Amino acid sequence: xKLELGKIxxxxxxxxxxxRIEGNTLYLNQEELISHLxxxxxxxxxxxxxxRPGDKTRIMPVKDVIEPRVKVSGKGQVFPGTxxxxxxxxxxxTNVLKGMAVVTTGxxxxxxxxxxxxxxxxxxxxxxxKLVNLVVVCEPVEGIDQHTHEKTVRIAGLRAAAYLGNLxxxxxxxxxxxxxxxxxKESMEKFPDLPRVAYVLMLxxxxxxxxxxxxxxxxxxxLPTIIYPTELMDGAIISGNCVSACDKNTTYHHLNxxxxxxxxxxxxxxxxxxxxxxxxENVYLDDKERSSDWTSKLVEFLDVxxxxxxxxxxxxxxxxxxxxCKKIEAKGIKTVIITDEYAxxxxxxxxxxxxxxxxxxxxxxxxxxxxxxxxxxxxVIGYQEVADVIAGGFxxxxxxxxxxxxxxxxxxxxxxxxxxxKLSAR
Amino acid sequence: xxxxxxxxxxxxxxxxxGGEEKADHKPEAREGFVGPGMAFQASFKDKAEIVGTVICGxxxxxxxxxAETEELLTMIETFKPDLFIAGPAFNAxxxxxxCGSIAATVKEKLGIPALTGMYVENPGxxxxxxxxxxxxxxxxxxxxxxxxxxxxxxxLKLALGEPIGSPEEEGYIPTGIRVNFFEEKRxxxxxxxxxxxxxxxxxxxTEYPMPDFDRVDPxxxxxxxxxxTIALVTSxxxxxxxxxxxxxxxxxxxxxxxxxxxxxxxxxxxxxxxHGGYDPxxxxxxxxxxxxxxxxxxFGKEGKIGKLHRYFYTTTGNGTSVANAKKFAxxxxxxxxxxxxxxxxxxxx
Numbered sequence: 001x002k003l004e005l006g007k008i009x010x011x012x013x014x015x016x017x018x019x020r021i022e023g024n025t026l027y028l029n030q031e032e033l034i035s036h037l038x039x040x041x042x043x044x045x046x047x048x049x050x051x052r053p054g055d056k057t058r059i060m061p062v063k064d065v066i067e068p069r070v071k072v073s074g075k076g077q078v079f080p081g082t083x084x085x086x087x088x089x090x091x092x093x094t095n096v097l098k099g100m101a102v103v104t105t106g107x108x109x110x111x112x113x114x115x116x117x118x119x120x121x122x123x124x125x126x127x128x129x130k131l132v133n134l135v136v137v138c139e140p141v142e143g144i145d146q147h148t149h150e151k152t153v154r155i156a157g158l159r160a161a162a163y164l165g166n167l168x169x170x171x172x173x174x175x176x177x178x179x180x181x182x183x184x185k186e187s188m189e190k191f192p193d194l195p196r197v198a199y200v201l202m203l204x205x206x207x208x209x210x211x212x213x214x215x216x217x218x219x220x221x222x223l224p225t226i227i228y229p230t231e232l233m234d235g236a237i238i239s240g241n242c243v244s245a246c247d248k249n250t251t252y253h254h255l256n257x258x259x260x261x262x263x264x265x266x267x268x269x270x271x272x273x274x275x276x277x278x279x280x281e282n283v284y285l286d287d288k289e290r291s292s293d294w295t296s297k298l299v300e301f302l303d304v305x306x307x308x309x310x311x312x313x314x315x316x317x318x319x320x321x322x323x324x325c326k327k328i329e330a331k332g333i334k335t336v337i338i339t340d341e342y343a344x345x346x347x348x349x350x351x352x353x354x355x356x357x358x359x360x361x362x363x364x365x366x367x368x369x370x371x372x373x374x375x376x377x378x379x380v381i382g383y384q385e386v387a388d389v390i391a392g393g394f395x396x397x398x399x400x401x402x403x404x405x406x407x408x409x410x411x412x413x414x415x416x417x418x419x420x421x422k423l424s425a426r
Numbered sequence: 427x428x429x430x431x432x433x434x435x436x437x438x439x440x441x442x443x444g445g446e447e448k449a450d451h452k453p454e455a456r457e458g459f460v461g462p463g464m465a466f467q468a469s470f471k472d473k474a475e476i477v478g479t480v481i482c483g484x485x486x487x488x489x490x491x492x493a494e495t496e497e498l499l500t501m502i503e504t505f506k507p508d509l510f511i512a513g514p515a516f517n518a519x520x521x522x523x524x525c526g527s528i529a530a531t532v533k534e535k536l537g538i539p540a541l542t543g544m545y546v547e548n549p550g551x552x553x554x555x556x557x558x559x560x561x562x563x564x565x566x567x568x569x570x571x572x573x574x575x576x577x578x579x580x581x582l583k584l585a586l587g588e589p590i591g592s593p594e595e596e597g598y599i600p601t602g603i604r605v606n607f608f609e610e611k612r613x614x615x616x617x618x619x620x621x622x623x624x625x626x627x628x629x630x631x632t633e634y635p636m637p638d639f640d641r642v643d644p645x646x647x648x649x650x651x652x653x654x655t656i657a658l659v660t661s662x663x664x665x666x667x668x669x670x671x672x673x674x675x676x677x678x679x680x681x682x683x684x685x686x687x688x689x690x691x692x693x694x695x696x697x698x699x700x701h702g703g704y705d706p707x708x709x710x711x712x713x714x715x716x717x718x719x720x721x722x723x724x725f726g727k728e729g730k731i732g733k734l735h736r737y738f739y740t741t742t743g744n745g746t747s748v749a750n751a752k753k754f755a756x757x758x759x760x761x762x763x764x765x766x767x768x769x770x771x772x773x774x775x
Contacts (some may be wrong), residue, residue: 110706146707195625199484205703244676258614270622307627308617316747336621338613344747347604355636361624361636363617366606369677369747391676392704407677409745419613425604425631
């Protein structure tokens with residue numbers, strides 16, 4: 001399966017009477033976008049704002065971050081099964097608006113949503129401070145339950161991203177990058193001497209508000225399965241979760257999965273990137289045993305020599321991570337796992353909730369319990385007062401001057417376990 | 427900027443006073459550098475200056491640790507240092523203990539950065555690695571040049587308050603304290619490189635060595651459950667509505683204890699969860715789902731158990747460090763035992 005990504009750099013977003021892309025600027029008719037999103041009867045109001053790198057702006061509580069994309073050729077549309085019809089994506093050409101994102105915020109759904117600071121010390125920890133963010137503040141109607149609230153905001157974000165992506169449908173991309181995965185037999189013939197590598201992508205599925213959708217399927221109801229890496233680039237996997245902000249995979253992360261990108265860089269040269277195996281992180285022991293049995297069985301079936309396993313979340317999913325690692329290593333397949341740590345605010349505690357000696361190759365994305373001081377910002381998009389109750393905050397996190405003292409957990413994507421960042425710990 | 431003022435600590439041997447026969451040499455302070463201090467000074471170029479050297483015999487120090495630490499501290503303070511360096515001590519045990527002890531004390535009491543160097547098996551390493559940076563050196567003084575090459579730049583970084591890289595990069599012995607820093611490459615790239623090395627059978631370094639994991643054996647069964655007092659303890663975050671003790675939704679710094687005398691059922695009006703790591707909807711509708719007070723009350727009335735303990739204990743397990751969890755558990759267990767509780771039902775989420 002072959003996909004071309006056409007990259008269109010966006011340097012700024014401006015409001016105008018007609019939505020369009022000119023050069024490297026995206027012009028937006030915000031009334032048009034708002035009425036496009038207001039079709040959902042569960043939405044009471046939508047406001048739109050823009051946050052640029054370096055701005056003294058804080059966005060919170062953030063629910064999702066999404067990169068606008070559009071299918072130019074090839075089957076299907078972006079976000080199949082959730083926003084568009086179910087049809088296998090991942091081939092042809094897709095245009096991408098690089099350098100910008102849609103960020104959804106609004107009244108808090110649970111405890112788990114995070115912060116994006118566009119400048120100051122917090123900005124160093126989130127990749128989204130480097131993007132021009134079109135912020136969609138989405139308020140639900142009174143009286144809807146948390147599950148409906150979460151879904152409403154999730155779909156509104158995807159819808160906004162697709163609307164913006166559509167503006168780039170007929171634009172000639174500045175740069176085109178090609179990704180190709182061969183079938184099992186083809187790749188063996190092409191790269192007979194290269195080690196065969198698969199990627200086990202663990203998806204957060206601990207329950208409502210902590211879910212991930214694949215072609216519209218709630219992944220906790222699925223057995224582990226195989227997916228082409230390019231399907232991810234067209235939005236086959238989307239985030240429906242509000243797990244702690246630091247190590248949740250936003251939809252932006254799934255579209256730009258760094259393990260996929262870095263395996264492709266060595267594909268055909270130093271290794272043969274065979275497939276992505278997606279699995280879940282359900283809360284029942286039977287599910288954990290079954291799913292880890294299946295991931296190990298699938299990678300054995302693919303006859304791979306090595307596997308990278310990435311986790312999402314912490315604590316309960318630590319057991320899924322260790323089960324996957326242990327069972328795959330037991331089949332004689334070498335593993336590297338990517339995780340993050342909860343070593344306490346002083347860094348002195350044991351970092352994971354489970355351990356096994358076969359997990360001897362670990363990449364860590366840092367200690368999420370580390371305390372960070374976020375200075376006051378000139379502008380807050382969303383609701384700053386939730387600082388004390390979001391995961392990583394504590395009583396007194398928010399000071400009267402608008403500064404926030406909290407654990408790194410509160411920052412969106414800070415300790416991402418796909419290895420998206422450079423942060424680590426020793 | 428003016429030069430960084432450095433004080434250096436060495437023993438009688440490196441102070442060129444004598445060997446084992448002079449190990450009882452009493453502490454003395456000298457201006458400028460002595461012995462290995464010369465090489466440190468050369469390495470610092472004009473960025474730092476060794477303004478004083480403090481020398482003490484190994485036996486003398488180790489036999490009078492408390493008094494000597496005080497005396498040495500006073501001598502060191504007189505030089506008004508910005509930075510303190512002890513040793514390196516290589517594999518000399520008593521010298522290592524002295525270097526570790528003084529460096530840790532200077533860091534704590536004078537509030538200035540301190541650094542020492544030792545061979546990884548020196549007993550001073552285990553005692554002081556979590557308190558002060560210890561550069562990993564060879565096991566004998568033949569490794570002096572190599573040691574100074576690693577110690578001098580790290581000392582300057584510490585003095586200037588620059589970020590300290592990983593133990594491998596900087597050459598210090600892992601402190602056992604997990605410290606965040608920015609790597610040169612992103613995590614996914616490091617993972618791919620690590621996997622390629624592992625596949626080729628080449629050496630690689632894990633970024634998180636697996637800990638010795640605690641396995642707890644279950645206690646023996648209760649002999650007569652119909653006479654037992656049973657307590658409920660949860661990490662599922664059930665609290666009276668409004669979370670009066672402000673237990674954190676993640677990474678709890680505390681637990682709380684609540685009286686449930688006369689309460690037969692946890693209602694949505696009175697109780698909720700503070701936990702941020704699971705879907706709170708069902709727990710908020712009926713907190714008995716996480717903390718089964720209703721069922722235990724029934725069992726108590728039916729005589730299936732002795733009785734439910736008057737208090738329940740609660741915290742949030744979400745993102746809470748193992749060290750905090752252990753601390754809570756020890757404190758809760760102590761109270762339960764002294765209150766005559768026979769068994770505990772632990773519920774999570």
